[in-house]
Amino acid sequence: MSAPAPERTSRRFRGIGSLELLVGGLIVLIVGQRWIAEWFQAPALATFTTIFVSIVLQALPFLVLGVILSACVAAFVPPSFFAKVLPKNSAAAVPVAAGAGVFLPGCECASVPLAGGLMARGVTPAAALAFLLSAPAINPIVLASTAVAFPNDPEMVLARFLASLAVALIMGWLWAARGKGEWIKPLRRPDTEGLSSWGVFRVSAQHDLLHAGGFLVVGGLAAAVLNTVVPREWLDAVASNPVLSIFALAVLAVILAICSEADAFVAASLTQFSLTSRLVFLVVGPMVDVKLISLQAGIFGRRFAARFAPTTFVVAVLMASAVGWWLL
Amino acid sequence: MQALIVVLLGGAMVRISLDGTYLRYLKPVMFWFLLAAGIFLVGLGLTAAWFDGLLRKPTPERAATEQADERLDAHLDGHAHEVGSHGIQIDDGHGHGAGGPRVAWLLLLPVLGVLFVVPPALGAYAADRGSVAAKPSDVLPDLAPGDPAAIPVAEYVTRAVWDAGRTLEGRTVELTGFAVARDDGGFDLARLSLTCCAADALAAKVQLKNLDTPVVSDQWLTITGRWIPGGGFDSPSAVPWLEVASVESIEAPEQTYE
Numbered sequence: 225m226s227a228p229a230p231e232r233t234s235r236r237f238r239g240i241g242s243l244e245l246l247v248g249g250l251i252v253l254i255v256g257q258r259w260i261a262e263w264f265q266a267p268a269l270a271t272f273t274t275i276f277v278s279i280v281l282q283a284l285p286f287l288v289l290g291v292i293l294s295a296c297v298a299a300f301v302p303p304s305f306f307a308k309v310l311p312k313n314s315a316a317a318v319p320v321a322a323g324a325g326v327f328l329p330g331c332e333c334a335s336v337p338l339a340g341g342l343m344a345r346g347v348t349p350a351a352a353l354a355f356l357l358s359a360p361a362i363n364p365i366v367l368a369s370t371a372v373a374f375p376n377d378p379e380m381v382l383a384r385f386l387a388s389l390a391v392a393l394i395m396g397w398l399w400a401a402r403g404k405g406e407w408i409k410p411l412r413r414p415d416t417e418g419l420s421s422w423g424v425f426r427v428s429a430q431h432d433l434l435h436a437g438g439f440l441v442v443g444g445l446a447a448a449v450l451n452t453v454v455p456r457e458w459l460d461a462v463a464s465n466p467v468l469s470i471f472a473l474a475v476l477a478v479i480l481a482i483c484s485e486a487d488a489f490v491a492a493s494l495t496q497f498s499l500t501s502r503l504v505f506l507v508v509g510p511m512v513d514v515k516l517i518s519l520q521a522g523i524f525g526r527r528f529a530a531r532f533a534p535t536t537f538v539v540a541v542l543m544a545s546a547v548g549w550w551l552l
Numbered sequence: 553m554q555a556l557i558v559v560l561l562g563g564a565m566v567r568i569s570l571d572g573t574y575l576r577y578l579k580p581v582m583f584w585f586l587l588a589a590g591i592f593l594v595g596l597g598l599t600a601a602w603f604d605g606l607l608r609k610p611t612p613e614r615a616a617t618e619q620a621d622e623r624l625d626a627h628l629d630g631h632a633h634e635v636g637s638h639g640i641q642i643d644d645g646h647g648h649g650a651g652g653p654r655v656a657w658l659l660l661l662p663v664l665g666v667l668f669v670v671p672p673a674l675g676a677y678a679a680d681r682g683s684v685a686a687k688p689s690d691v692l693p694d695l696a697p698g699d700p701a702a703i704p705v706a707e708y709v710t711r712a713v714w715d716a717g718r719t720l721e722g723r724t725v726e727l728t729g730f731a732v733a734r735d736d737g738g739f740d741l742a743r744l745s746l747t748c749c750a751a752d753a754l755a756a757k758v759q760l761k762n763l764d765t766p767v768v769s770d771q772w773l774t775i776t777g778r779w780i781p782g783g784g785f786d787s788p789s790a791v792p793w794l795e796v797a798s799v800e801s802i803e804a805p806e807q808t809y810e
Contacts, residue, residue, distance in 0.1 A: 243553060246660075253668050264669045271678050273671035275751050278577035280662040282749030284565065285585035288592055369747075375688050423603075430600050433593070434554055437561070438655030441662060451751060455681075486747030489754060493685035495789045522655065 268452060276448035279481065279515065283333040283440055287519075290334030291432045294341025299425035303346040314348040318396030321351035322389060325358030332360035332484060332510050333440065333519065337432045340523040349403060354396030357536065360484045360510040361388035370506065373488035377499060379551050380506075387507045387547040391540045398535070407532075409525025432523070439522030443515030447481035450514070454479065463496040470501040474541050477509035484510035500548030507544035512537045555600035557659050562593025564663045573666065575807055576673035579746050673808040674750050676732040676769040679742040685754040686713040686788050693719075700724040700776045704810045705743035706756035712779055712792035720779035724797065727758065728774045728805070731767040734759070739767055740791065741775055745810045756810070757791045759783055765799040774800045 253260065264273055310317045325335075339356035343349050360366070362385050374380040419427065459476065462468040473494065482490060487509045491502040512533050521529035568574045569586040578586065665671065686709045695701050695711070705727050711719050729743040732755075740757040747754070761780060767773060777794045784790030 243556075246556070253664065257668050261669055264671060267675075267677035270671050271674060273665055273669055274577060274674055274678075277662055277665040277671055278750035281565070281568075281574065281577050281586065281666070282582065282751075284561075285582070285589035288589040292592070373687075426596065426599055426603070430555070430558065430596055433558065433596070434656035434659070435653050438653060438658045441658040442655070445661070447751065480751065482752040483748040486749075486752035489685060489687070489747050490683055490752055492688075493683040493754060493788050495787055 272448050272452040275451050276444050279444040279447055280441060282483065283444070283515065284437070286333040287337065287436055287440060288433070290337040291429050291436065293334070294337045294432055295425045295429035297338070297341040297345050298428040299421045301345060306342070306345060306347045310347060310351060314350040314400040315397060317348055317351035318354045318393060318400060321347070322354040322358040322392040322396060325355050325360075325362055325392065326364070332513075332516050335359040336516065336519045336523050337436050340432070341428075343408070348400075349405065349408060350396045350400035353399050353532070354392045357395055357511050358389060358392035361392070361507070366484045366488075366510070369485050370488040373492040377552070380499065380503065383503050383544075383547050383551045384506050386551075387503065387540075387544045388510070390543045390547070391507060391511060391536065394539050394543070395532075395536055398539075407525075407528045409528065435522045436519055439518040440515065443481060443513075443518030446514040446518070447479065450479035451481075459494070460496060466498060466501075469497050470504050470541065470545055473497055473501045473505040474508045474537070477505045478513050478537070480509070481513040481515040482509065499552040500545060503548040503552060504541055504544040508537060508540045511540055553604075554656050555597045555604055557656055558593050558597030558600065560597075560663050561659050562590045562595075562597060564666050565590030566594065568666050572806065573670065575809075576671070577750050579748070579809070580807065582749075673804075674744055674753050675730055675808075676742070678750075678753055679730075679732050679740075679744055679755040679757065683754050684757055684789050684791065686710060686756065686790050686792075687754075688714050688788065695719050695723055695725070700726040702726040702728075704756075705729045705741060705758060706745055706810050708758060708779075708794070709756045709790075709792055712758075712783070713785055713787065713790040716785055717779045717781060717792070724776055724778055725794075726774060726776045727794070728772070728802070729756075729758075730804075730808075731760075731769055731771045731773055732757065733769045739763055739769075741773060741794070743810045744808070753809070758794045759791050761793050761795050763796045763799070767799070767801075772802045772804045774802050 264270055310320055335356050338359075339352045342352040342355065367381050367385060370384055371378065371381045459472055462472045473491075477487070480487075480490070487506055491505045494502055494505070497505075517529050517533045520532065524532075565586050567590075569583055569590060574582065574586055687706060689710050692711060692715050696703060701723060703725055708720070708725060708727055711717065727741055729741040732740045732742045734740055739760050741760055742755050742757045744753045744755050746752065759782075760775065760777075761782075762777075775794070775796055776798045777796045780793050780795045782793040784792070
């Protein structure tokens with residue numbers, strides 16, 4: 225690499241351009257900070273900014289955790305390990321992976337990059353996706369917070385566990401039966417030639433972080449806008465209709481994008497809605513929301529997210545409604 | 553180049569956790585997570601800047617990284633081209649200008665948000681339109697001693713709503729929160745609580761009865777008063793009543809959430 229190729233030169237030129245832009249932008253911001261901060265004084269805009277910053281800051285440590293775990297998988301776990309612990313057959317690997325979700329008491333932001341790391345390490349996509357869906361939904365912390373939020377309806381915990389596990393299994397098997405590998409963008413696992421384990425760790429971590437982080441910001445912006453502008457009165461209008469209320473809370477779960485540890489308390493507060501529609505809210509939220517869709521698009525590509533998220537949404541609404549009708 | 557984004561992001565996280573600003577957006581328990589993740593990101597970004605040659609001359613390892621990046625970019629470019637030729641989605645946010653995805657530049661938005669805009673903690677606007685929640689509780693010990701007894705707004709709401717005010721009868725309480733204008737011209741005293749972050753904030757609200765001091769929304773108040781029945785029972789959306797005895801205007805506390 226002593227003589228840079230022409231392509232390399234043009235890339236470096238672009239790099240200098242963006243650096244100048246960055247510095248210029250920072251100067252403008254430093255000079256104009258007082259005025260800029262004043263624009264954000266309006267209550268709606270201030271609330272929007274607070275919620276945006278807060279969603280991103282809350283998710284980042286967990287995203288970093290997921291990125292670290294994923295990079296550890298890439299750098300230190302040999303592919304043979306997963307071949308040993310997971311059944312060869314994808315259909316049989318799905319329940320094992322979905323069950324393993326119980327042991328990641330984290331949130332959805334950590335599970336997306338981790339699932340990507342697992343896939344890159346040879347875990348069958350069906351199993352990795354079942355894990356991706358089940359981990360944030362059925363771990364002990366989430367179930368405990370659900371129990372605390374619904375003290376008078378303990379069956380809610382069981383219903384949430386069963387419905388979420390069912391969705392993870394169905395989506396895993398559906399992928400094993402119908403999924404196409406080309407929907408997932410080629411996972412960017414840097415060629416590890418010439419790099420030490422730590423080099424692999426560093427390159428994977430930075431790459432995942434830049435991709436997933438950028439998309440986290442997109443999701444956070446969308447959630448903050450919807451959180452601030454959609455009037456809550458719309459909800460009250462449909463609460464009494466059993467079918468519309470299920471649909472309304474499913475959509476609310478998608479646009480609010482709150483952590484699975486917290487959503488039970490919000491669901492408990494939506495007292496004008498039936499228990500079944502609130503169960504739908506709890507099952508959909510950790511699996512499909514604007515922040516997650518964006519993260520999935522970042523890690524697995526848009527073609528994947530465009531198919532996976534709507535299908536998961538439909539399966540989650542159906543399963544939660546069925547379990548709610550049976551148990552609640 | 554994008555290593556700088558990682559350093560800035562990590563630096564912003566370290567800064568707001570150390571200066572306490574993070575309390576406007578997150579729970580106190582998030583301090584260590586935020587600080588640790590911030591330090592990790594600064595380290596990762598600096599290491600990347602070092603190896604990617606922003607800070608020094610090329611080395612064999614850097615050359616290997618660059619080669620890996622180029623092979624991968626070529627691979628991805630081929631992929632993007634193929635997707636494009638099918639007419640589906642051409643820009644999937646993975647243009648690899650200067651060795652990273654363009655979408656990563658968006659990570660500067662939260663950095664600008666916390667360093668330049670510094671949005672305030674949620675207040676009356678959010679309390680007015682967000683979820684109200686009287687958190688149920690089965691175990692209600694006697695009210696803390698003291699006259700008045702200083703208790704959190706959420707505790708007052710729980711005692712009044714889920715226990716029919718049994719433990720509040722005959723006592724004077726002191727509540728601290730901010731005023732929220734009601735549609736009927738009166739005011740509630742509210743306090744927000746977070747479970748994870750400000751997106752899931754729940755409001756505990758008490759309707760102020762007999763309030764004769766003029767207040768405005770978002771004004772922080774310490775109020776003493778007595779429980780009177782009303783506002784609903786055994787429902788998370790109930791807003792119990794408080795008969796106001798005294799009102800004191802205060803500065804917003806450092807921890808605005810309960």
